[in-house]
Amino acid sequence: MELKDKILNKTAHIGIIGLGYVGLPLGLAFAAKGFNVLGFDLDERKIKFLEKSKSYIKHISEVKIKKVISNGKLKVTTDFSKLPKVDAIIICVPTPLDEHREPDMSYVVNTAKTVAKYLRKGQLVTLESTTYPGTTDELLQPLFENAGGKNKFKVGKDFYLAFSPEREDPNNPDYSTVTIPKVVGGVTPKCLEIATALYDQVIIRTVPVSSPRAAEASKLLENIYRSVNIALVNELKMVFDKMNIDIWEVIEAASTKPFGFKAFYPGPGLGGHCIPIDPFYLTWKAREFEINTKFIELAGEINTYQPYYVVEKSGEALNKFKKALNGSKVLILGTAYKKDIDDMRESPSLKLIDIYREKGASVDYSDPFIPILPRTRKYKFDMKSVKLTKEKLQSYDLVVLSTDHSIFDYKLIANSSRLIVDSRNAFEARGIKSKTIFKV
Ligand SMILES: NC(=O)c1ccc[n+]([C@@H]2O[C@H](COP(=O)([O-])OP(=O)(O)OC[C@H]3O[C@@H](n4cnc5c(N)ncnc54)[C@H](O)[C@@H]3O)[C@@H](O)[C@H]2O)c1
DSSP: OOHHHHHHTTOOEEEEEOOSTTHHHHHHHHHHTTOEEEEEOSOHHHHHHHHTTOOSSTTSOHHHHHHHHHTTSEEEESOGGGGGGOSEEEEOOOOOBOTTSSBOOHHHHHHHHHHHHHOOTTOEEEEOSOOOTTIIIIIIHHHHHGGGTTSOOOBTTTBEEEEOOOOOOTTOSSOOGGGSOEEEEESSHHHHHHHHHHHHTTSSOEEEESOHHHHHHHHHHHHHHHHHHHHHHHHHHHHHHHTTOOHHHHHHHHTTOSSSOOOOOOOSOOOSSSTTTTHHHHHHHHHTTTOOOHHHHHHHHHHHHHHHHHHHHHHHHHHHTTOOSTTOEEEEEOOSSSTTOOOOTTOHHHHHHHHHHHTTOEEEEEOTTOSBOOOOSSOOOOOBOOOOOHHHHHTOSEEEEOSOOTTSOHHHHHHHOSOEEESSOHHHHTTOOOTTEEEO
């Protein structure tokens, strides 16, 4: 049977490589629609969790996992020799930056080599990891063509290849994997036809584009747009502060314009796997064409400065009470990169801890979703989340609101803390004002 027919009658087997924030919900979506899904990951801990129907991501419910594990629609493995069993392979592995802030393509390359080792005729491969334009046709396509050995595999005939960027927004109550339209670019028209047919089975709407490059670039545009606009409000926040104007009030007023304005909000800096990282994939690729990505660099500069700005303003706030950062006890509220999630990758809170410590403060943190700060490539903190009580809060010279989790008891924090620096306008938004709360 042709692959497209198998997809349309839901007998196609789907392989998902990388069962993280992107791959796991996607695998669950296919399994919930009745497809047989085989999830692959190198991380044995994740595989063991899933086999026991347990979730390792806060906002992904165990009920959903249990349903498809117990009815056999989702199976998981670390054994990549099972790749030939599936008809479509969807790659959702990380694309971070290395220590020189250049693309670290090792996860994609290693995965592509494994796929190439087991690739069989008739399979579809789609890449979802955010990356620079050209990855699919320059990097993946030749590897897969050579998988045919002497008689090279022909793309669009022997195998199908496409790029379809993930737009996951973890814990967004309004949108989930299946309700976010999905851009798809195929290497050939046949690749596009088959990849579109696949995603049409589970996603509300697919948006076909002319090539994988257009699809890769569309994802970068989305994230660069956010990075640049966040940088703009962060800069305006600093300018307006000097003029004694409240940026939050200004944004609220501007947002009443019914057209031509989209609100972005300032904060302690960018976080997460996407916005602080993805724009620099384009910067790197643009160098090949002797082009500088000035907007991206400038936005990066302003956004990277924000944790330093928060610390600077903290010093000023303490100074008003005849205190210095050096020797102060500081509590950071929230280490996740955004509210109500358990993901602390690239979180500005980590940078804040680092800078406050550098300034001579002793630092604790409280985040109900992150009980222990795991080691990252950059930071090796050995810290446990502090439980918030009146007595505990009173023991700090400074409490810094970095992530505005809904679960925090803002009244308790406001009433018990000696001094608060609020980088998210979290207190005033809840009607809590005080001379000891400083918005930054
Ligand atoms: N997290 C998001 O909100 C989000 C949103 C849109 C796009 N993306 C993009 O999606 C991609 C994946 O991000 P994520 O957040 O899901 O990452 P993640 O770290 O949560 O998950 C990636 C998974 O891949 C596994 N893995 C790594 N190398 C592997 C290999 N060679 N073979 C098999 N498994 C391997 C890891 O063990 C991990 O479980 C990235 O390119 C990211 O930029 C992420």
